Amino acid sequence: MHPWPVLLAAALLATAIDAQARTVYRCVRDGTVSLATAPEPGSKCVAKQIDDNAVQAPNLWGEMGVFSGTLYEREQDGRLVYSTRNLPGSRVFLKFTVQTPPGEPAHVGLGKVGRPQLDRHAKLFKAAARATGVEDAWLRAIAHAESGFDARAVSPKGAQGVMQLMPAVATEYGVSDPFAPAQSIGGGARYMKSLLRRYDGDRALAAAAYNAGIGTVARYKGVPPYAETRTYIDKVLTLYERYREAMGVRRETPAQ
DSSP: OOSHHHHHHHHHHHHOOOTTEEEEEEEEETTEEEEESSOOTTSEEEEEEEETTOSSOOOOSOSOOEEEEEEEEEEETTEEEEESSOOTTOEEEEEEEEEOOOSSOOBTTTBOOOOOOTTTTHHHHHHHHHHHOOOHHHHHHHHHHHHTTOTTOBOTTOOBTTTTBOHHHHHHTTOSOTTSHHHHHHHHHHHHHHHHHHTTTOHHHHHHHHHHOHHHHHHHTSSOSOHHHHHHHHHHHHHHHHHHHHTTOOOOEEOO
């Protein structure tokens, strides 16, 4: 059973918000993740607006494989709220099993995911991450999927360099030489920062826009129904987790 329908129904019943959108909070505490209909005390929570008309419900869990959990009900500020974290005063509402993106997808035209390559432009990625606040592992995952770190790469559609920036994007983000790794990585990081800000930190949507364009994501109100874009997202998310692990970043797990 997938938890999304229950979480969204609970959000609607608990908050009586507009039927076209629901708010679900992704809450992180001590490296564990939960989804909730209200901010959880003691956790860092980010609100996500879920459009009922979206082509695909977003994956807020991350790359966690298949796991079983519990949706809990409790009172908070005088109303019923729901969470997948067992907080004081909680009672079991239902049990669920959820599948997050698979670990070894193939990308159309790009082959298997492959292992992290930590030695490729390492100083440049660290510098771009510090300058923009975009996680080093995420930037490396994008570069790995886009060009395999090849500074001279050119796609059939005209994207260029390590970060495969289209000419218009390169110009917008101050990249005069898209084949210079420092410029490409810096410009790609600035572009990705703007995408993550636009989509409230939703990495799947940011990756979709990087691959298919902001206009396409807007037109479909979410991840577009293109096989290439969806396999691209799976690849980037998988690479992101692999780079985080290779770089010693603590992996998030579901809350209990």
